[in-house]
Amino acid sequence: MAERMRAEPDLEIRTRVPLSRERILATAVALADREGVGSLSMRRLAQELDVVPMALYKHLASKEEMLDGMLDVVVGEIDPPRTDTDWKTAVRERILSARRVLRRHRWASRVMESRTQPTPVVMAYMDSMIGMFIAGGFSIDLTHHVLHAMGSRLMGFSQELFNDQSDPDTPMQPQMIEAMAATYPSIYELYLAVSHDDSSVVGPGCDDQFEFEFSLDLMLDGIERLKDAEKG
Numbered sequence: 001m002a003e004r005m006r007a008e009p010d011l012e013i014r015t016r017v018p019l020s021r022e023r024i025l026a027t028a029v030a031l032a033d034r035e036g037v038g039s040l041s042m043r044r045l046a047q048e049l050d051v052v053p054m055a056l057y058k059h060l061a062s063k064e065e066m067l068d069g070m071l072d073v074v075v076g077e078i079d080p081p082r083t084d085t086d087w088k089t090a091v092r093e094r095i096l097s098a099r100r101v102l103r104r105h106r107w108a109s110r111v112m113e114s115r116t117q118p119t120p121v122v123m124a125y126m127d128s129m130i131g132m133f134i135a136g137g138f139s140i141d142l143t144h145h146v147l148h149a150m151g152s153r154l155m156g157f158s159q160e161l162f163n164d165q166s167d168p169d170t171p172m173q174p175q176m177i178e179a180m181a182a183t184y185p186s187i188y189e190l191y192l193a194v195s196h197d198d199s200s201v202v203g204p205g206c207d208d209q210f211e212f213e214f215s216l217d218l219m220l221d222g223i224e225r226l227k228d229a230e231k232g
Contacts, residue, residue: 019051021059025069029105032070037107042066067111072121074108077101078156081128087136088220094132095216098156099209109157129154138227146223153216 017023024045031048032040042063046053060066079097082090102108118126133143152159181188 019049019055019059021069024049024056024059025066025073028066029070029073032107033105037111068115068119071108071111071115072119074101074105075121075125078125081132087132088224091129091132092216092220094129095153095156096213099212102156109152112152112155113159126154136227137231139230142223142226142230149223150219153219158212158215
C-alpha cells in the first residue's frame with residue numbers, strides 16, 4: 001500500500017503538462033478571447049493554469065511582457081505573404097487575413113494601440129508588408145507614404161473617428177432628432193439613410209466589414225495609380 005501511495009504523486013508529476021512561455025501565452029490568449037483582456041491578470045492567469053502566480057514570472061517578467069507575447073501569438077496566425085500573384089491581390093488578401101485574425105481576437109487591436117514599442121514579431125510582419133510593396137514595383141519613397149496612409153489597416157483594423165448612430169441602448173428621443181435636423185442637417189440626412197448592423201465595431205449603424213473593405217480597396221486603387229504614374 002505504501003509503495004502504491006508513493007507511486008501516485010510520481011504519476012501526477014509525469015502526466016502534468018510542463019509550464020512554458022508558449023503554454024502561458026496560449027492560455028492568456030484563450031482567456032482574453034473568452035473573458036476580455038480587461039479581466040486578465042497574472043493572478044487570474046495563474047488560476048487558469050492551476051499554478052502559483054510566482055511560477056509565471058519564471059517565463060514572463062510582467063503583465064506588459066505578457067501582453068506583448070499575446071500579440072505575437074495573434075500576429076503569428078496571419079497568413080504569410082503570397083508570392084504567386086500580383087502585389088495588389090497579395091496585399092489585399094494578407095490584410096484581410098489579418099482582419100479575420102483580429103475578429104477572432106477582438107481585444108487585440110486595443111492592445112496594439114496601447115503598445116509604445118513593437119515586438120520583433122510585429123516588426124517582422126511590417127517588414128514583410130513593406131517588402132510586398134517593394135517587390136510589387138513601388139519605390140521606397142512611395143512605400144513610405146503608403147505606410148502612413150494605410151496606418152493600422154495594414155494590421156487588419158481601422159481607427160475610426162466617425163460614428164453615424166447613437167448608442168442603441170439609449171436611443172435618441174424625437175425632440176433630439178428634430179433638433180439635429182435643424183442644427184446639423186447633413187448629419188441628420190445621413191443618420192436617416194444609413195443601413196444598420198448591430199454587430200458592427202466601427203460604430204452602431206455601419207456594416208463593419210463592408211466599410212473596411214471599401215476603404216481598403218479605395219486606398220489600394222489610389223496607390224496603384226500613384227505607382228503607375230511614378231513609373232510613367
